[in-house]
Amino acid sequence: MDQGIPLGGRVSGQRLARLLGDWRRRGARQGAADLAARVRMLVLDGQLPAGTRLPAEREIADALPVSRTMVTAALDQLREEGVVASRRGAGSWITLPTGVLGRPLDLPxxxxxxxxxxxxAPPAVPSLAAAMDAVRLRMPEHLAGHGYHEHGVPELRRLLAERYTARGLPTSPDQIVITSGAQHALALALRLFTGPGDRVLVEQPSYPNALDAIRSMSAIPVPVPLAPDGWDLAGIAAALRQAAPRVAYLVLDFQNPTGLRLDAQGRTRLGELLRRARTPAIIDETLVDLDLDGDPADAPPPMAAFADELVVTLGSASKSHWGGMRIGWIRARPDVVHRLVSTRTSIDLGTAVFEQLLMAELLVDPEPxxxxxxxxxxxxxxxxxxxxxxxxxxxxxxxxxxxxxxxxxxxxxxxxxxxxxxxxxxxxxxxxxxxxxxxxxxxxxxxxxxxxxxxxxxxxxxxxxxxxxxxxxxxxxxxxxxxxxx
Ligand SMILES: Cc1ncc(COP(=O)(O)O)c(C=O)c1O
Missing domain, CATH: 3.90.1150.10 (Aspartate Aminotransferase, domain 1)
Known part of the structure; x- marks a missing residue:
């Protein structure tokens, strides 16, 4: 059957090499099979979508680097399996493999x-609608101004600073920057700490978009496996020593995806390790408000309370209130805040005022x-x-x-x-x-x-x-x- 040539995007040899990562599993003789298996994995995983056009064999061979014969053999295998299609003069592209999808259920x-x-990601809290009405009435006082707040609207910065202080981490409003979600906050923080080739210590498993953010800086995530019941602090100590990461990225409160939380004792020890290695840490508190069993009053203090000089804390309204607001923030030392905001202005000039006021309104009495x-x-x-x-x-x-x-x-x-x-x-x-x-x-x-x-x-x-x-x-x-x- 004549397959149409797709108009999908083209993946470069370099990008393909990055996606393939460490693909060799066995001796050199098995190379083509390993390469084919890893490409198939990327297709099934959605990272090489159907329609993606592949580079020429020579470009793949140069980028990996492997022999051209090995690339030809791997592509032959993928063509046989229906994962790749090719046509003379038009090159090769990804097709959706058949035979693995199964028969769709006959659903009612x-x-x-x-x-x-x-x-x-849960839907919005019901109180959002009333908060929107309240903010709409207050907007005129803001409409008279220019509306640019690189650090964030003062009222929201103050409320967030008070919340950290109440959790055992004294904080002033000039330590807070409002961002468009925690993901934006992470991208800003990574720009401050890392560059191409730098290593970033992460938990394994970790939040996929954070791993992508690290990779998009051309930095290298260095994974430390999580034990079934929590953080392997000895493993973190070893990784800090051996890999000398530029920064650590950790989610210590109801970690995504495991749901684990590091207790106060663990935080004390982690603080010692970071200090000894002089490694800064980006601590993502996106999920901190979702304590489903315990009394929030018994929660461990924020990680920054254990190593304030080294920790940049990320927060978010996305899981506590609603992801569609796109409100996040960074809490850091004032000098770090200054550098973060300088970095920010090449990317954006502040977060939308209405949504910041909305979050401020929700934080006036957040507990119900x-x-x-x-x-x-x-x-x-x-x-x-x-x-x-x-x-x-x-x-x-x-x-x-x-x-x-x-x-x-x-x-x-x-x-x-x-x-x-x-x-x-x-x-x-x-x-x-x-x-x-x-x-x-x-x-x-x-x-x-x-x-x-x-x-x-x-x-x-x-x-x-x-x-x-x-x-x-x-x-x-x-x-x-x-x-x-x-
Ligand atoms: C650990 C973690 N960090 C960051 C985010 C992204 O948050 P935001 O919507 O505030 O960008 C999520 C969302 O799932 C998350 O689980």
Whole structure:
């Protein structure tokens, strides 16, 4: 059959090499098979979308670098599998592999809607609507001004500073910069600390968009595996010594994706390690308000309270109130704030005033909305746990004390396969590999409980079908999908 030549984007040899990462698993003789397996993994994982045009064989060979014969053999294999198509004069491009999607379930029409479990993001808190009305009335006093606030609107900076102070970290408003979400805050902080080739210590697993932000600086994430019950501080100490990272990026409160939290004792020790290595740390507190079991009054103080001179703290309204507001912030020493704002003005000149005032309004009396948020998430967590026990009994997980998702261990290294098959069953998933610095984690899958209970029940039902389907075909793909963990 004549396949149309797609108009998709072209991936350069250099970018392909970066995406492939450490792809060799066996001796040189197996190189082509390893290369093909890793490309297939990137396709299944969505990182090389169907339609992407590949560079010429010579460019791939130069970028990796490997022999041209090896590239030809790998492409031949991928063509045979239907992962790559080529035409003389038009080059090669990615096609969607057939044979792994399975047969779509015959879903009743009411439940056909796609369930997005790739995002762990709850809807807006109900109090947002009233806050919008209140802010609308207050806007005229701002409309008379220029509206540019590189540091953020003073009122919001003050309220956030007070919240840190109340949590045991004395903070003044000049230590706060308002950003457009925590992701923007991270990009700004990374620009301050890292450049091409620098190493950044991260947890493994870690938040995928943070790993992408690190990679987009041409910096290198250095993963320290999380133990099942928390941070391997000896491992962090060794990595600080051996890899000499420029900065660490850590999520110590209801870590995404594991839901783990580092206690005060661990924070004391981590502070000592950072100080000894003189390594600054970007501590992402995006999920800090989602303590589902404990009393927030018993929470450990922010990490900066243990190493203020080295820590830059990121915060966000996205999970506590709503991601659509795009409000985040940075808390740092005043001199760091000054440098951050200088960096910022080449990228943007401030965050939207209306949304900052909205967040300020929500922070005047935040507890009722947060209590409601926590209660709802805790109930949804139980629904997902029960539904998985019914439909996916072979998947195991620790019950997280907070955050937005379950980090499930599967019964085989089939996370990407599950994610691919799930698409044709109306479920979007982020497979385990997305949370890895350099591939791997194929035994793991993050399942958020940020959706309503009835949707979670339906999701678990569909996942049960997906799991059975994949279990039936697992032998064909197991070996090739198990990418080495660095
Ligand atoms: C750990 C972590 N950091 C940052 C973000 C992004 O937050 P924002 O929407 O504020 O950019 C998320 C969102 O899931 C997250 O889980």
């Amino acid at each position: 029409s009411a439940s056909r809607a796609v369930i997005d479990l790739a995002r762990a 909305a947060l209590r409601e948020r926590r209660a709802e998430l805790a109930a949804q967590r139980e629904v997902l746990i029960d539904s998985l026990a019914e439909h996916c009994p072979r998947w195991t997980f620790r019950r997280p004390a907070g955050g937005l998702g379950l980090w499930c261990e599967l019964d085989a290294p089939v996370s990407t396969q599950i994610a691919v098959v799930a698409q044709s069953h109306g479920i979007r998933l982020a497979p385990g590999g997305r949370f890895a610095a350099q591939g791997g984690l194929e035994r793991w899958l993050r399942l958020p409980y940020s959706l309503p209970a009835d949707v979670l029940r339906e999701a678990a039902r569909r996942l049960g079908s997906v799991a059975s389907l994949v279990a039936g075909s697992a032998t064909a793909m197991d070996g090739d999908l198990a990418v080495p963990v660095a």
